[in-house]
Amino acid sequence: MSYTKISDKIERVDARTKARGEAMYVCDMxxxxxxxxYMVRSTCPRGKILKIDVPNLPKGYKFITADDIPxxxxxxxxxxxxxxxxxxxxxxLYVGETIGLLVGPDRTVLxxxxxxxxxxxxxxxxxxxxxxxxxxxxxxxxxxxxNNVFCSLHCEKGRPMEEVFREADEIFEETxxxxxxxxxxxxxxGAIVTMEDGKFVFYASAQCPFYIRKSIAGLLGISTDDIxxxxxxxxxxxxxxEHFPDVLCGPLxxxxxxxxKPIKLIFDxxxxxxxxxxxxxxxxxxKTALKDxxxxxxxxxxxxxxxxxxxxxxxxxxxGIFHANGVYNIPSTHLVGEGIGTNTFPTCAFRGFGAPQxxxxxxxxxxxxxxxxxxxxxxxxxxxxxxxxxETVTNGHIIEEVKLPEMLDVxxxxxxxWRKAKEYTPGCGKGIGISMYLHGGAxxxxxxxxxxxxxxxxxxxxDRVRIEVGSTEMGQGFQTTLRKIAANxxxxxxxNIDYNNPDTSKVVDSGPTAASRSTMIVGKLVExxxxxxxxxxxxxxxxxxxxxxHPEGYPWDQSTFRGDAYLGWGWGVACVEVExxxxxxxxxxVGIWTSHDIGHPIDELIVHGQVNGGIIQSLGYASMEKxxxxxxxxxxxxxxxxxxxTSMDFPRxxxxxxxxxxxxxxxxxxxxxxxVFNGADAAYVDAVERALGTTFNSIPIPPEDIEEALKKxxx
Amino acid sequence: xxxxVKFTLNGKKIIYQGDPLRRLLDVIRExxxxxxxxxxxxEGECGACSVIKDGRLVTSCIIPIGACNGSDILTIxxxxxxxxxxxxxxxxxxxxAVQCGFCIPGMVMAAYYLxxxxxxxxxxxxxxxxxxxxxxxxxxxxxxxxxxxxxKKGAELWKK
Numbered sequence: 075m076s077y078t079k080i081s082d083k084i085e086r087v088d089a090r091t092k093a094r095g096e097a098m099y100v101c102d103m104x105x106x107x108x109x110x111x112y113m114v115r116s117t118c119p120r121g122k123i124l125k126i127d128v129p130n131l132p133k134g135y136k137f138i139t140a141d142d143i144p145x146x147x148x149x150x151x152x153x154x155x156x157x158x159x160x161x162x163x164x165x166x167l168y169v170g171e172t173i174g175l176l177v178g179p180d181r182t183v184l185x186x187x188x189x190x191x192x193x194x195x196x197x198x199x200x201x202x203x204x205x206x207x208x209x210x211x212x213x214x215x216x217x218x219x220x221n222n223v224f225c226s227l228h229c230e231k232g233r234p235m236e237e238v239f240r241e242a243d244e245i246f247e248e249t250x251x252x253x254x255x256x257x258x259x260x261x262x263x264g265a266i267v268t269m270e271d272g273k274f275v276f277y278a279s280a281q282c283p284f285y286i287r288k289s290i291a292g293l294l295g296i297s298t299d300d301i302x303x304x305x306x307x308x309x310x311x312x313x314x315x316e317h318f319p320d321v322l323c324g325p326l327x328x329x330x331x332x333x334x335k336p337i338k339l340i341f342d343x344x345x346x347x348x349x350x351x352x353x354x355x356x357x358x359x360x361k362t363a364l365k366d367x368x369x370x371x372x373x374x375x376x377x378x379x380x381x382x383x384x385x386x387x388x389x390x391x392x393x394g395i396f397h398a399n400g401v402y403n404i405p406s407t408h409l410v411g412e413g414i415g416t417n418t419f420p421t422c423a424f425r426g427f428g429a430p431q432x433x434x435x436x437x438x439x440x441x442x443x444x445x446x447x448x449x450x451x452x453x454x455x456x457x458x459x460x461x462x463x464x465e466t467v468t469n470g471h472i473i474e475e476v477k478l479p480e481m482l483d484v485x486x487x488x489x490x491x492w493r494k495a496k497e498y499t500p501g502c503g504k505g506i507g508i509s510m511y512l513h514g515g516a517x518x519x520x521x522x523x524x525x526x527x528x529x530x531x532x533x534x535x536x537d538r539v540r541i542e543v544g545s546t547e548m549g550q551g552f553q554t555t556l557r558k559i560a561a562n563x564x565x566x567x568x569x570n571i572d573y574n575n576p577d578t579s580k581v582v583d584s585g586p587t588a589a590s591r592s593t594m595i596v597g598k599l600v601e602x603x604x605x606x607x608x609x610x611x612x613x614x615x616x617x618x619x620x621x622x623x624h625p626e627g628y629p630w631d632q633s634t635f636r637g638d639a640y641l642g643w644g645w646g647v648a649c650v651e652v653e654x655x656x657x658x659x660x661x662x663x664v665g666i667w668t669s670h671d672i673g674h675p676i677d678e679l680i681v682h683g684q685v686n687g688g689i690i691q692s693l694g695y696a697s698m699e700k701x702x703x704x705x706x707x708x709x710x711x712x713x714x715x716x717x718x719x720t721s722m723d724f725p726r727x728x729x730x731x732x733x734x735x736x737x738x739x740x741x742x743x744x745x746x747x748x749x750v751f752n753g754a755d756a757a758y759v760d761a762v763e764r765a766l767g768t769t770f771n772s773i774p775i776p777p778e779d780i781e782e783a784l785k786k787x788x789x
Numbered sequence: 790x791x792x793x794v795k796f797t798l799n800g801k802k803i804i805y806q807g808d809p810l811r812r813l814l815d816v817i818r819e820x821x822x823x824x825x826x827x828x829x830x831x832e833g834e835c836g837a838c839s840v841i842k843d844g845r846l847v848t849s850c851i852i853p854i855g856a857c858n859g860s861d862i863l864t865i866x867x868x869x870x871x872x873x874x875x876x877x878x879x880x881x882x883x884x885x886a887v888q889c890g891f892c893i894p895g896m897v898m899a900a901y902y903l904x905x906x907x908x909x910x911x912x913x914x915x916x917x918x919x920x921x922x923x924x925x926x927x928x929x930x931x932x933x934x935x936x937x938x939x940x941k942k943g944a945e946l947w948k949k
Contacts, residue, residue, distance in 0.1 A: 089882035092890025093897055095825020095865035102824035258925050260829050260837055260891035309827075309891030310925050343830045549889025549926045679885040679931075686928030687888065713830040713923070721916040721929040 080562050080741045083679035086554045087568075088547065092307075100264040100279045100306040105336035108266070110181050111329065112188045113339070114174040115349060116166035119200035119706025120212060120417040123164055126173070127192040135178035135187065138329040139163070146295030151324050153289055153317045158383040158420070160293055160324035166195065167382035168417050169706045170349035175325045177337055200417035200706045204357045204377045207414035215382075215415040222415040224380045225388035229395055229467050229635055232406030238371035242363035246443050250360065250435040251772035254701035254708075255353035257424060258718050261309020263350060264340035265319060267326040273579075274330055275302045280319040281311045282586040283578050284544050289320035290327050301327070305575040311548040312691070313423030316588050317385050318351050347716055348708045351422035352701065354378040354390060356431035358398075360439040363406075367447055369458065371406035374398050376432055380413040381420035387413045390421075392518060394428035396639045397752075399467050400436040401478060401510045403460035407467055418703050423588060425691065426751045429513055434696075434773065437509045437756035442769055450495055451760060452508050456482065459510070470638035473628070477732045478510055481647045481669035484730050489649040489667040501767025503656055506665075507760025508649045511753030514640030515745030516591035519630025522622050529582040530599035531619040532560065532607050539564060539607065540572040543584035545596045547575065550747055551680035552592055558676055559597050559740045563604035582619065590745025593676060594642065595622060597740035625738055642736045644749035645671040648689065650757040654765040659777035659784075661697065661762055663724050670749060671732040674742030678731070681746065685729055688750025694719045696755035696773045796860040798823075799867030809855025814838045816854050817864055825865035825894045829923070836922030839895035840864045846902040848921070865894040868901055876943040877901055877936075884935030888926035896922045900936045908947035909940055 091097045114137070128137050140149050140161035149163065150156040162171045173193065176184050199212030207215075207222040215222040232238070239245060265278040274296075280286060283303035291298045303323075308315060322339050329337055341350070356378050363371040376394055380387040395411040444454035460466070462475045486492060491506060498504040516522055531542040541560055547553040553573055561568040584596045599620050606618040630637035651665035668689060675681040698717050702709045710716035735742025759770055762780070768787045775783070794805040798821060805816060817823050817840070826849060829837030833851040840849045841863040868874035877900050880886075887893050896919060903910060903918035910918065915936045916929070924932060940947065 083885070085882045086885070086887060088890065089887040090878055092887050093878040093881045093893050094869040095823075095894035095897075097890055098824070099827070099891065101828065102818075258923075260835065260889065260923065260925055261827070262829075308889065310889040312925070342828075343832070551888070683885050683888055683927050683931050686930045687926045688928075690928035691925070712832055713834040714832055718923060718925065719928075720920050720923060721933065722920045724928070726912070726930050726933075727928065 080558060081675045081678050083677060084554065084558070084568070086551060086680065087557060088553055097307040099261055099309050100266060100277050101261065101340050103266060103277060103306065105266065105268055108336040108338055109177050109179055109333065110184060111326065111337050111339040112176045112184045113172055114176060114188055114191050116162055116169055116171040116173055118166050118195040118197050119169050121166060121195040121197040123162070123166060123193060124196055125194040129187060129190045131187065132183065135176070135183065136333060137174050137176055138325065138332060139174040142328050142332050143293055144295065144331065147293045150292060151289045151320045152292055153320060153385050154389065155384050158385060160328065168419055170419050172321065172325055175329050177329050177333060202416055202418055202703055202706055204355065204379050204414050207379065207416045208377065223412050224384050224415050225391055225413040226411060227392060227395055227635055228410040230408050231465060231467055231469060232371065235371060235373050235406065235408040238406045239363050242365055242370060244364040245361060246364060246446060247361040248439060248442060249771060250358045250438055252356045252431045252434055253774055254355050254703065255424060255695050255699055256347055256701055256716055257312045257314030259310030259312060259314055262341040262343060262346040263315065263318060263322055265322045265326055266336060266338045267330045268336035269330065269334055273300055273302050274327055275304065276323055277304050277306050278319050278323060279308045279315060280305055281315045281546055281548055281588060283546070283576050284583045285317060285586055286319055286323050287578055290324045293324055293327055294331055302577065302579045304577045305546050307575065308546060308548040312425045313427065313588065314351060315548065316423040316586060318422060344712050348711050349419065351385065351420055353424035354380070354387065354421040354428065354431065358432060358435035360435060362439065362443060369404055372399065372404045373408045376409065376411040378413050378428065378431070379418065379421060380415050381418045382415065383420040385420050385422040387421060390423065390428035392635065394432045396468060396514060396518065397429040397512065398432040398436060400433050401460060401512050401645065402458040403464045404458065409467055417706050425688065426748045427589065429748070430752050430755065433511050433752050434756050437511070437753065438759055441760050452491070455510065466639065468639045469636045473638065473641055474643065474736065475734065476645065477671050477734050478645055478647065481645065481671065481732045484669050485647045485649050485667045488728050489651065489665060491649055494651065498764060500764055503765055504653050505761040505763065505765030506649065506651045507757040507764060508647070509753040509756035509760065511646045513590060513644045513745065513749035513752050515594045515642045515644060516589055518639050519632055519637060520624050522595055523624040526585040526622065528585040528595060528599060528622045529619060530584050530596060530603050531582045531617060532600070532603045533617045534607060534615050536615065538570050538572060539566065541600055542581040543596055543600065544576045544578065544581050545584045545592045546587040548587065550684060551677065555593050555676045555680060556597060556600055559601050560604045562741065563601050564608050590748045593743050594739045594745045597743060598738065601740040641738060642673065642744040644744050644746050646749055646753050648754040648757040650754060650761045652761040652765055654762060659780040663693065666725060667728040669730040669732055670746065671734045672746035672749065673734060673736035673739050673744035675731055676741060676743050681731065682729055684747055685750045686727055689727060689754045690719050690724055692751045692754035693724055693758055696758040696775065698774060698776050700774050700776055792855060794854050794858045796857045796862060798862045799864060805854055810853045812850055813852040813854050813857055814849040817849060823864050823866045827891055827894060829892065834923070836899060837892050837895045839898040839922065841898060841902055846899055865897060873901060873943065873946055876946055877939045880935045880939035880942060884938050885931040886927065886935035892922060892924045896924065896932060900939060903936065904940055904943065904947045912937070
């Protein structure tokens with residue numbers, strides 16, 4: 075296949091095998107003498123385990139619990155901290171917590187056994203919502219601290235807030251909330267464990283094979299080298315397979331240590347919906363100081379519902395705070411974040427990683443201030459757009475040129491925004507909304523260098539070059555993007571570049587496939603390794619390996635959260651037009667227009683698909699994806715009651731990319747996978763608010779919630 | 790209770806003996822080893838397990854095998870090497886319809902069924918035609934475009 079520019083569309087390398095049904099996902103694999111596993115989980119949100127009654131197990135069946143962890147092992151998964159237990163023992167902290175793994179040859183028998191294991195609890199009062207957690211309902215989760223606060227941070231910029239608020243002639247304060255969101259990767263979670271040459275080998279649907287090794291080795295007190303993780307074709311992830319595969323693989327490792335036969339664990343959809351990690355529900359209290367109709371300061375208190383274990387939540391919360399002023403330069407800010415523990419399934423990574431919640435909040439807050447002042451929201455917001463060189467909320471600076479004004483020009487023209495914004499009077503049933511957003515690419519600050527230390531390796535054999543990295547394809551197009559970067563740099567046809575799903579025993583650790591870092595960081599490493607190989611081409615079959623180096627002059631202090639949090643931001647504008655049936659409150663979206671600055675695209679077709687998909691996920695989040703937790707139990711349990719967008723729910727999108735090459739990315743590329751999720755929700759809410767002449771303070775807003783808000787606002 | 794069910798899968802005669810309530814999906818994937826048909830939701834909502842049964846697009850996760858006696862069933866394995874199947878697969882690859890790919894075999898079946906019955910669909914008809922197939926990755930636009938491309942490229946093929 076030939077192409078001339080890096081951005082030219084090519085056929086994805088994995089498209090045909092997937093479309094032909096030939097790609098092997100973990101659920102498609104069967105190993106000889108393979109056994110199956112079912113999880114036995116807590117049905118009590120908080121309490122002591124008094125008794126576990128297990129029926130007599132037929133020959134060949136085992137019930138694996140914490141008691142099967144050997145002496146030298148510890149019952150903990152090492153995600154970021156080591157608080158998540160592989161198996162609950164003595165007490166449970168949430169509904170769905172793993173208590174044991176039933177293993178055996180026949181799934182019908184296993185299901186029967188699972189349904190006949192009886193666990194007796196002494197229930198305690200659970201904390202479920204953020205407010206419950208703040209009030210330490212049922213007693214503090216951390217008795218030594220006397221509260222449920224897992225983690226906290228704050229950032230300050232400009233003058234002291236008391237001074238700013240004293241000066242204000244008006245203070246605009248409101249609380250904004252977002253709900254849970256379930257990933258609904260079409261392929262549910264799953265893994266297989268087996269033994270090979272004395273090592274524990276995993277086949278997993280996973281984003282981060284190296285994370286799994288690190289997380290679970292301590293359960294048996296073995297070395298990470300005793301564990302091999304092979305990623306299978308992964309049917310979507312969106313963050314849901316970043317740390318969560320550890321929760322499957324940990325118990326499987328303990329079982330394998332006892333049983334020594336291949337064991338397969340695949341969640342069905344009901345398990346995956348109720349008993350997997352979710353996006354953090356949030357509650358943000360924004361307080362803005364106004365003087366002569368201008369913002370002089372902003373104070374925000376941000377709470378995220380962490381659930382019962384920390385997993386990645388502190389990092390999620392940090393990102394939430396770093397994005398809590400959106401695209402705006404507010405002269406003085408004070409931002410506080412707290413991760414609140416509750417007796418609910420732990421929340422973890424989900425596309426956007428904490429940024430969508432605060433961006434929704436600040437964007438909607440800005441719209442509400444504009445309505446309050448009687449000006450067009452965009453007219454109001456555009457005066458605060460941050461510019462190159464200006465100070466960020468972490469006292470760092472925007473390094474790149476901010477092209478939002480140009481992007482707004484494209485979107486407002488295509489959408490005919492200014493005419494419609496005037497013509498559609500509040501409450502007329504038609505509305506147009508617009509949002510701006512951003513996303514910091516890769517790990518925060520110098521994390522890529524200090525924490526990740528990513529490597530990439532290229533191996534040449536004749537005229538073929540193999541890429542050896544631990545980064546994964548989960549649908550985002552990484553296999554193609556990475557091959558393109560290598561092919562382009564080496565000036566070889568893309569067919570001569572090989573890349574296999576990673577096997578931790580064969581590739582170098584290039585860090586997790588997360589944080590929109592794979593193209594931006596790992597792609598750059600591959601480009602550098604390819605440049606070196608090209609220079610040394612005459613030397614024949616060589617291997618080149620490079621390590622990440624952080625550019626000089628961009629300091630970051632992870633203990634105080636000060637400095638340049640991100641070297642490159644992605645930027646976005648989304649405009650949404652709706653028509654609302656005022657009788658039924660059914661919302662019909664009639665137009666979607668977006669523009670994104672992602673540096674330079676590596677492949678326009680892949681980028682186009684990412685934009686479309688991210689926007690629809692965000693619109694689903696705003697409009698229909700309602701996931702409620704009542705008394706510790708999720709009320710929506712399957713795809714027929716947790717509804718995500720179909721092909722009929724939203725119209726074709728207008729799509730535009732703003733060229734703005736990023737100097738430290740491969741061929742000018744920046745991160746983009748998460749950016750495209752971060753803002754369409756706010757544009758949708760803005761549009762519905764204008765159509766109905768009302769305000770909303772939380773998402774999602776399905777018709778029944780619109781009805782409720784209208785009633786409340788009418789009072 | 791065991792029973793015998795005779796049906797045709799991808800042109801091959803199959804005699805099933807066993808539980809008549811076993812799902813068609815399990816018979817296809819596990820008993821016969823055709824793993825191209827995927828299980829997404831287990832309740833007929835997502836369309837990942839779509840197959841064509843007696844000329845109709847169905848979700849095989851909610852059909853008991855006992856209801857398949859005498860049926861003619863087509864899975865992705867049965868169409869991918871046909872001219873029409875190849876036309877759709879190529880259009881999906883060219884048009885950027887494929888991301889994680891898990892919904893895609895079912896989506897190809899839905900596209901096949903649509904174009905067999907409507908060789909020249911409008912965008913609205915395409916969206917309707919795949920409305921029973923959930924995709925979490927693409928936002929659908931490029932799938933819709935790819936099906937339109939298959940209609941255009943296949944042209945005469947679909948009128949046969």
